[in-house]
Amino acid sequence: FPSVHKRAFEARRSKKEKRFWGNLTDWAVNSSPISYRNPSPKVKKILSPILERILRKKLPELSPQVSVNFVEHHEAHAWGAFFTSGFERALIITADGMGDGVSLTVSVGKSNQVERLWQVSARDSFGIFFENLTEVMGFVPCRDEGKLTGLSAWGNANSVEDKNPFSWDGTRIVYNGPKGAHLKRWLLNLLEKYGRENVSAWAQNILESVICGVVCHWVSKTGIHKVAVAGGVFANVLLNMKIHELPEVSELFVYPNMGDGGLSLGAVCATFKPFPKPLPHAFWGDSFSEKEVLDTIKVFGLPYKKLDSEQIPTLMARAVANGKYVGRFVGRMEWGPRALGNRSILCECKSKEVTDKLNSMLRRSEFMPFAPSIVYEDVSKFLVGYNKAEHAGEFMTTCFRSTEELKKEHSAIVHIDGTCRAQIVIKEHNPIFYNFLSEYRRLSDSGIVLNTSFNIHEEPIIRTPKEAVDTFIRAGLDYLFIDDFVVARDIKEIEYF
Structure with a gap:
């Protein structure tokens, strides 16, 4: 779908x-x-x-082909998470700004049925609170909440002495803080008093404590230890890490398209009620013909070469191993907010100099961390506790604690708090990207590279061949691997292939 x-x-x-x-x-x-x-x-x-x-x-x-059926907002979120988790039985939690007057739900999924047990009104919404905080910090609400997550690692939650506006007593979540214009004034005063890093850490701590409390309560009440989550609040990868680290949770799955972009599949599942099936990959977006790709390359007039498709993983690995910055545009686009290799910028990740250069090339915020893609055979070397969120890790929807080896050898993708938002790459689900990482591992002794979304900061991720070549040029990348072609900036670089 x-x-x-x-x-x-x-x-x-x-x-x-x-x-x-x-x-x-x-x-x-x-x-x-x-x-x-x-x-x-x-x-x-x-x-x-x-x-x-x-x-x-x-x-x-x-569209005359369409007849209309309605599915309640959080029911669609819940079904999307449950169906794609593959869990036969799951505790399902959804949370976002609001949908149909509701901001958070708890449900149980069994076989091909989902039953809602509990819900929280939009009046007591974490999502709306974070939208307001994002806006007063000067970012774009409903888009840049992840910047608060990145900033939180630089702050100290305990330095903020103001009262927690949310209460959780085991039965209800209640928002007791200011509302409307009063909320924005209060948040602005907090920022002036404590600084954006500390306020971000404070807000992150509140979110984690309440949501983890809800998870523990309902795990205990239902006896179900596998958890599936969806909704925009669960774009917060630090929150997701705290959930799968809970002793009460045996496994966590985060719906890859956790925001409202995933509602369509969830609505279909709520309508047809299929049995859960583990989502193998997230490459459900647009793809383009060889003619469309080649015509685009010719319009830009850059040197290019068609490659043997079986040799592309090896050639791309050699380029990255030689310190090149590579754009990859191949096949169908990722479904959801994460770049998982088909619309990605790739490079080695051994030093902080790499992040400094990428931040300059892509005009990114310096406080935001970069993420790695890791071949499955090396995951145990680099990630702590990955086994409780391995499937979620395939979609880069949670953080993990970094091992000492990762911190020492690949500092470019470890955040200041010692975490990383890793993609776990498995051969059966992502074979070409897996082959690239395996070849890179052979060349460099580690199957791990930096993987960031293929776009200039504040622009959406590239979707079309035209956007790919244009962004390749403006970002100053070394090579663009676009389906079966490689594009370079001058003719001498093409001779490398």
Whole structure:
């Protein structure tokens, strides 16, 4: 089931986020690998009477193939997490800003059924609190909350003496702090008084303590120790690490498209009620023909060469081992917020000089950490406790504690708090990228590279060949591996291949 925000990517890149639903719906239906049919039984949860009337009228006009069924917001989140986890039985927790008046839910998934046990009103939303804090820090709400997570490692939560605005007593989460304009004024006063690093650490600590308390409570109450999570709050990779480190939790799965981009698949699952199946990969987005790729390269007039596809992992590994900065654009785009190798910038990760150069090339914030991709055979050398979140690690949706070897040998991808947001690469699920890392391991003795999303800072990740070549040029990368072609900046560099 396709769930790529095709036009949303274009709107963000052009800075014109206008109406695009009609074309997006047509694209989704026409490119789906499954045929459309009227689901039975229909899901009859109503999101909003007004919204329902609008959509029932407008969507068929835009796309005649479509009939409309409604699934409640957090039910879709829960089903997406449960279905893709592969767990036969799971405790499911969803949390975000709000959806249909709700900000957090706890459910149990068994076989092909999901039953909600508990929920929290949008009035007591962690997501809304973090959106406001993100905005008063000068970042973009609903997009840059991850910057607060990065900043939190640089601060001291205990230095903030103001009262925790959230309370959790084992039965209810209640937000007791200021609201509306008063909330923003209060947060601004906190920033002036304590600084953004300390306030970020304070907010992160509040989030972790309450959510982990909820997890422990419901694990104890249900006797279910496998946990699946979804919703924008669980884009917070430090929170996810704290969850899988809990003794009460035996395994954690984080829905790869944890935000609202994952609701479409969740809604389908809530409608058809399939049995859970482990998600093998997240490459469900756009792909392009060889003609489209080659025509784009020729338009830019850069030197290029077509390669033997079987040799590409080896050639790319040699380039990275020689200190080159490589862009990789191949196959279908990642589904969700993480770059997992198909729309990535790759380089070695042995020194902090690498991060300084990348921050300059990509205009990134210096306080934000970079992430590694690690071949499965080397995971135990570098990550502590990975076995409780191995599947989640394939999608780069949680942090792990770093081993001393990782801190010493690959400092470029270890954050100041000793954690790293690693991608675990398994041959069966990502064979070409696995072969690249295996060859790099042979050349450098370690199957680990720095992997950051292929985009200039504040721009969306690249989606099309045109965006790939344009960003390759503006970022000043050494090589672009784009499907079966390699592109360089001058003719002499192509001779290397």
